[in-house]
Amino acid sequence: MNFVFSPMPTVSVPVLGMAARFPVHRIYCVGRNYEEHAKEMGFSGREPPFFFLKPTDSLVVVDSAQTGAMPYPSLTQNLHHEIELVVAIGKGGRNIAASDAAQHIFGYAVGLDMTRRDLQNDMKKQGRPWCIGKAFDHSAPIGPITPKAQAGDVDHAEISLQVNGSDRQRSNVAKLIWNVAETIEHLSAAWELQAGDLIYTGTPEGVAAVVTGDTLVAQITGLGPLHVQIG
Structure with a gap:
């Protein structure tokens, strides 16, 4: 097949313990999915889940034992951090029941x-x-x-973010308003999920601004940590 210009390479994420990488299809995000974060954003209660998307090439892929570089973006004076458990889908489907969601999950990331x-x-x-x-x-x-x-009990894992060595966010995945299985059920009713999809499942309370030079360390028990410096 010929193209009018060379297509962009496939965006992929490394997999711990494997030479093969995870090719990314779409990035879905869940809004206000921890109660205390919903409250700090001015909302409360268990509202129906809602979703937004990020472009695949918005990923900053950081391998183990590395510190990724994220440039401070244009047009803003108030860049906020939000740590999230990311679910990597290995088997697609539509209208997936929560009870069947686990068989569609390939793995997890920070x-x-x-x-x-x-x-x-x-x-x-x-x-x-x-x-x-x-x-x-x-x-x-x-x-x-x-x-x-290899991920352990992700549904009850501690989730935390430090900025320059000081705690900013700390909670537990068990406090998700809509847990991972329920999120997959709702999401797959709106879109047909595909192998390669990533789901950012929501952030706990404590979101705040970062500035150029800050170093962020994001951690979820059982998963490889994520180190990022704002450039």
């Missing part, structure tokens, strides 16, 4: 949903889509994927 909060808030006030606040270049750092069988 991710950051970086947010231009000022731009997001401006769009919210105007009733406009807020892609500019969420789906910008380099907005989705991710560490290596840990295969499901």
Whole structure:
């Protein structure tokens, strides 16, 4: 097949213990999926889950024992960190029941949903889509994927983020409003999931601004940590 210009290479994420890499199809994100974070954003209760997407090439892929570089984005004065458990889908499907969700999961990773909060808030006030606040270049750092069988009890794992060595976010995945299986059920009712999809499952409370030079260490028990420096 001929193209008018060379296509971009496939975006992929390393897998712990494997030479083969995980090819990425789409990036789905769940909004306000921890109760305390929903409250700090001005909401409360167990509202129906809602989703937004990031472009595949917004990933900043960071291998084990490395520190990734994320450039400080344009147009913002209020860049926020949001640590998230990322679910890597290995088997696609539509209308997947929560009870069957586990068989569709390949593995898990630590991710950051970086947010231009000022731009997001401006769009919210105007009733406009807020892609500019969420789906910008380099907005989705991710560490290596840990295969499901090696990840341990992810549903009850501690999740935490430190900035320059100080705690910013600390919670437990068990506090998700919609757990991983329920999220897959809701998401697959709206889109047909494909092998290669990544699901950023939401962030706990404690989101705050970072500036150029800050070093972020994101950790979830049982998974490889994610180190990122804001450039």
